Amino acid sequence: MLRFSTTKVVIMLAVTAFVCLLAVPNLMAPDTRTAIRQAVPGWVPSWLVPTQAIVLGLDLQGGSHVLLEVDSNDLVRSQVATLRDDVRRVLRETRVAPQGGIVAMPRGVQLRLADAADVEKVMPRLRELSQPISNAIIGQTGERNIDITANGDSIQLTLSQAGVDERVRRAVDQAIEVLRRRVDALGTTEPNIQRQGADRILVQVPGLQDPQRLKEILGRTAKLQFRFMAEGGASPLEVEMMPSRDSGGQMMPVERRVIVEGEDLTDAQPAFDQRTGEPIVNFRFNVRGAQRFGQATSENVGRPLAIVLDNEIISAPRILQPITGGSGQISGNFTVEQANNLAILLRAGALPAKLTIVEERTVGPGLGQDSIEAGRLAAIVGTILVAIYMIACYGLFGVMANIAVLINVIMILGLLSALGATLTLPGIAGIVLTVGMAVDANVLIYERIREERRMGRSVISALDAGFSRALSTIVDSNITTLIAAVVLFLLGSGPVRGFAVTLSVGIVTTVFTAFTLTRLMVALWFRTLRPTTIPL
Known part of the structure; x- marks a missing residue:
């Protein structure tokens, strides 16, 4: 167990150095990371030049908090x-x-x-x-x-x-998926979107300091319909009055019959009209939508087609020729931001019901900074106390364990950076817990070595038996903890999942550093000094 070939030593050190290198971007300013990312040629794999830093959660960096209720x-x-x-x-x-x-x-x-x-x-x-x-x-x-x-x-x-309760439950489940797609389109990282109660949804977006835009994205039902404007002679039962954006909110008659709905859209992208230069939204239908839209426009050339969004006519262009290609555009005196937001809404899909905002607030970064300082202080104090304890109990071997723990923490930060994970206060608690678990693995090894030495084994035999026989215990205990972490990740949400991710990553790095790096340091110590006793 204490014999390492040169190839194995090189691989172990290379893996350790590379994972630790992934944590370096956390020491850089955001502008520096961006400059490095832009300077790297496109053909260079991104993992060779890591520039991804750990994303801080809402409790650490602030952001927007919105509580929605299904109407x-x-x-x-x-x-x-x-x-x-x-x-x-x-x-x-x-x-x-x-x-x-x-x-x-x-x-x-x-x-x-x-x-x-x-x-x-x-x-x-x-x-x-x-x-x-x-x-x-x-x-x-x-x-x-x-x-x-x-x-x-x-x-x-x-x-x-x-039946109503069941429909509300299904509407909340569907709304959560739609909201997640909308928030992801904003370019944010790790939003927390979860059910709260029977008919409410909590949305937390770290780093987003513009709650107004978030409300516009989340609050719109985005129910898109294509209908024909009603003509004279139409039955009153088949006509519905709706406000028109082009007419300043004036009520206009629209047929109740829906030609195509937004659920038949496969894509929507913001663009600019080549003739007028105004912002528009280009859309594309699926096969069913394209067939229905093509047939309707072919049979009604010359009629105005109302594009209805959330019971408002946003545009009513006249059909000049059949539109059979399955694509088209929506115009309505949009600003660039309005066109972009509309494209996001249409791509994400419509909400199954109207959502009303029950609570909204912006969490300031000051609270996050206080939390970071408190968490950092707790981690530093805990690590120092553990390091002192290990040195006092195990001397030189305690120093080796402390080095392995330090490398372990750096590797955790590196892997979290590479995964783009969000670090929250529970995540910091997970790191502190990992420090204790890593030390616990070393304690098992060292106590086993002591026991083997008391049984009369030689130095090399006691060291070898200590690592080999403690391995199964270390693996078993960490696997059970990993199972608990996986259950927390699958069933939990928000900060609980952040804790589970940190704990899971910490378990992997703990087994690697406690058994591999510590063993390597002990082997180098034995080969160099050839001791006759073990300082434990």
């Missing part, structure tokens, strides 16, 4: 509208005409049919609209999302409370 009333209205369309489709397929139309209620719809025979005819199809509610843990709950009641020639379909 359940808006979600119910959307469900009622969908339910009304589904009922209309069923009546059309069964060829049954309601008397007085389909009446929308706060939590459902109601219709009256001509006679009981029509009720018996449509009820089986209407019951198909009511779906059972399932749970990921217990499966079927026995409840349904729509309650259907019939009283004579009257039928009422009502959204159940369990």
Whole structure:
């Protein structure tokens, strides 16, 4: 165990030096890192010239904090509208005409049919609209999302409370993914986006000191629709009034029929109009959207096409020729920032429901600086006390252990920099914990060497047995800790995941430094001095 070939020694030292080199950018100013990154030729791999520093979390560098709430009333209205369309489709397929139309209620719809025979005819199809509610843990709950009641020639379909709750839960899950894509498009690192309660979402973006832009990105539903402007003679039931941005908010008639929706978009990028130079957004449809858009524009050349975003007409260009290529552009007197924000919203997708801002605040960097100083002081004091203890208990071998611990911490910082991980206060706590774990591994080795020496083994035999027999104990204890760290990462969020990442990286470097580097230093000490006793 104490024999090292020259090749093995070179590889070990090269790996250690390279990982430690990854931590160097943390000592550089941001401008210096940027200058180095720009000076390096493009053909040089980025890992050869590391310029990535550790990203500080919201609690260390400040940023924006926003708490959002799903508007359940808006979600119910959307469900009622969908339910009304589904009922209309069923009546059309069964060829049954309601008397007085389909009446929308706060939590459902109601219709009256001509006679009981029509009720018996449509009820089986209407019951198909009511779906059972399932749970990921217990499966079927026995409840349904729509309650259907019939009283004579009257039928009422009502959204159940369990169905609304389930829809809110799914809306929160979907909104979290949409918000994550939007925040990632801002170029920030490691945002914390998580569920809070049944219908709220917490968004924390480290380093972003412009909460207004964050609110604009997060608060917009971004529900994009392409509809035709209503013409004279259209039925009032098929027309909807909407404000037009081009007309200064004046209400304009738009057909209720939606040609294509934003979910059929595959890409949206900000650009500039080649004729006018104004900012625009170029978009591209998927195959289904391209076919529907091409057919609609081919059959309605000369008609104005309303581009509706969140129930507002942002542009209404006239169709001059069929648009069959599956792409187009949106213009609406945008500024450059508005065009860029709109492109981000469209690429990320629409929110399933309106989100209202419950709480917002900007965390100043002053609080972060205080936290950094407190965490740094705790790490320094803890490390010094551990170093003193190791030297007092193990003498020269304690010095070797302290050197290995120091290299261990530098390697942790290097790997965190390479991974682009975010360092938070719990992350600093993870580093301090790793120092204790690294020392614990050395203690196991040294105590095993002492035990072997007391059993009468020679110096070389005791050293060799101490490292070889302590290895399994070290690996087993660190694997169990690694499993706990992985569970924390998978089930936790925000600072908890930051702690898990730091702890996981620390476990890997601890095993490497405690068993490999410490063993190398002991082997060099033995080969150089050829001692007859072990100073333990």
